[in-house]
Amino acid sequence: MYQDILNSTAHRDCPLPQDPWIMMQQWDHLLFIHRPIQPHVLEEYLPQGLVLDTFNSKAWISIIPFKVSKIRLRKMPLFPFIGSFLQINVRTYVKRNGIKGVYFFSVDENQLLMILGSKVATLPSYYADMSMKRRNGYICVDSERRGKTAGILRARYEPTGEFFHPEKGSLEYWLIERYFLWTYRNGSLYRGVIHHKQWTVKKAAVNMEQSLTTLWPNNFLNSGFLAHYALSQIALIWLIRREMI
Structure with missing residues (x-):
């Protein structure tokens, strides 16, 4: 299975890293909610070393809730005591030295052990009470942060139409097919790499x-955005590394 994923690279803009991946995760019932925004609004939030990426002169911000399961380290069995958990990330689209990726504003999770792991990996993580349930044909996500930093998401979504692969050059491809991520902590910039097969999505x-x-x-809130649904994806994750600014 892993070699099949590693051999599927035609949809990537950059080659895979030469060092081995360290973790596998399965992602389920992903909702990509994307909204255009004026570039100058986002630029002030980016750390030094990153450049805002735009599509037809527009910047974008996305909110992405999904379920994470079947977590394992390379050559190790599934993590015990974790099972599955929920995550919501808020991100924008950036470039660094010609490489396109995403920059995370926040990552909400409902599993304390994974919160600790995310913080070690420099992700801007928050612990939240979260649920994902099916109701009357819809998928419903409810999330509320615990602690001093407030933040909620109540989303009800329904996949529509047929599954498709976003075409290279399209806005959907530009938004969804991203394989590099950056985070910023204590004056340092960090880069992570992921890989998976090309996305298959519905509106x-x-x-x-x-x-x-x-x-x-x-x-x-409920107009002026694009939304896509993906049923499932198996992702391979590389070690996050510090970069020189």
Whole structure:
């Protein structure tokens, strides 16, 4: 299975790292919610060393809830005592030295052990009470952060139409096919690499309420965005490394 994933690289813009991957995760019921935003609004939030990436002169911000399961380290059995957990990340689209990727504003999770792992990996993580349930044909995600930093997401979504592979050059491909991520902590920039097969997605109908980010105005909560649904994906993850700014 892993070699089949590693051999599937035609959809990537950059080659795989030469060093081996260290972790596998399965992602299920992913919802990609994307909204265009003026570049100058986002640029002030980026750390030194990253350049905002745009599509037709527009920047984008995305909110992505999904389920994580079947976690294992390379050549090791599945992690005990974890099972599955939920995650929501808020991200924008960036470049560094010609490489395209994403920059995380926040990562919410409902598994304390994974929160600790995410913090070690420099991700801006928050612990949240979260659920993902099916109701009357919809998938419903409810999340509320615990602690001093407030943040909620209430989303109800329904996949529509047929599954498709986003075409190279399209906005959907530009938004979804991203294999590098950057984080920033204590004055240092860190880069991670992931790999998986090309996304297969459907469009999605979404109704949501959120306070995870102020960059998504309340008057645009249920209009002016794109949404896509993916059933499942197996992802290989490389060690996050510090980069010189």
